Amino acid sequence: MSDTASEVQTHTIRLELVDEPGELLRALEPISEAGGNLMSIHHERGNVTPRGHIPVEVDVSCVPDRFERIVDSLREAGVNVIQAGAERYDEELVVLLVGHLVETDLSDTLQQVESCANASLTDLSLSAPRGNDESSSARVRLKTKSGTTEEALATLRDIAAEKDLHVIEPLTGDQP
């Protein structure tokens, strides 16, 4: 591990871009400006996230501390960085939200979760009421950074409480 700090390595950055012309270019600019060597871009047009964003994977080669600068400048430029190098969004969290989801602006709720809880939404299922004046339910699948699931849950709880929504949480650490 002694010389890793100066070694040129290839890093993968996962981004989510809004589906608008020029977005990809805007995202790539900070990389070259910060001295990253762009190795490859993987951009699947047909593949969109549940929120309608386009996932893009970029391989960049550079020394580690320059890589950090690249990620910082991407974030400063307002690019949605999902995963960068060691910072992995690899823990899954599934919760149910119950209540007046539509009336309380579900997309705003989810946006808040993604930005405040530092999580990325990978799947959403919404179910309309089964009975008469029952509330509706949504199953929300999130990817969170490893070790931050509890934090993400706490933030989620706060956001839900604000809108009088009910969070049905998983039993953490539960394995069959």
Add this chain to the structure above:
Amino acid sequence: MSGARLAVLGAGAVGRSVVELAAEYGHTVTAVADSSSAAIDPDGIDTAAVLDRKADSGVVGDADADAALDAEYDVLVEATPTTLDDAEPGFSHVAHALDRDRHAVLANKGPVAERYGDLRELEADSDGQIRFEATVGGAIPICSTIADFGAGHITAARGVLNGTANFILSRMAAEGLDYEHVLAEAQDLGVAEADPTFDVEGIDAALKFVILSNVLAAGDQEFTLDDATVDGITDIPGSALDLAAEDGRTIRLIGEATPDGVTVAPRLVPDDGPLSVTGTLNIVQLETTHAGRLNISGRGAGGPETATAVLSDVSRLTE
């Protein structure tokens, strides 16, 4: 303790079963009381006659209810209704027994959940002991398992300790019925009481997990219902169970007792995992320091089931 003389306070589902099964366990019932009367005989009451009388006329005998407290007995069995806060009259019944250097075995959760410290203090000043296996999970030996392992070797207890809520959730999931419908069905079947508040609001489960946290804390800390974060199942729409099922999960009213406190809330659990017991079954999962997880499940309520726990406790008492 074998061949014990029992004074049974409360002649409901639990008290009556204790009276009925005591002889099978080698014990003698010397007194039984309900809210308005008592039957007392130092040589042993005629249990069949007393139970018949209770069924026919609603009273157990001709004596005053309070007279049972002063009867001759080795063990007082407390099976009056669970009450919160000062946990009366159950607490005073137990205090009365300890004051006389007699043992007390409780089915009543109130005193153990709300006044654990007071109970232990009275016990320390008495030659009598208290036991309360029946308060948590009916027939399932939870307190005695914790005692066997030693509270210090259990880091957490979690699980399903309310059969009514579990019945409702598992029926909602299996039949696609809504809460109100299943609750009515549960009431018809006698699984839910006319006033189901305690069960469906999570209070009953919380009392049990508060008791477990008191046992796990082993005197370092005392918990009451006020320390618990409690959420019930009344707001869960059928659609939530549908969404959970699509993902291989289901919803159960899960309680957790850890050194940090007590929570009871509906939680997502794997459909095929140990915690997703169905119907009125209960399960407790103990997290041990060196031996992984222990799952104990069984019938968590019912007269004979709970009486079994009471009578096992009597046997565990040392003279």
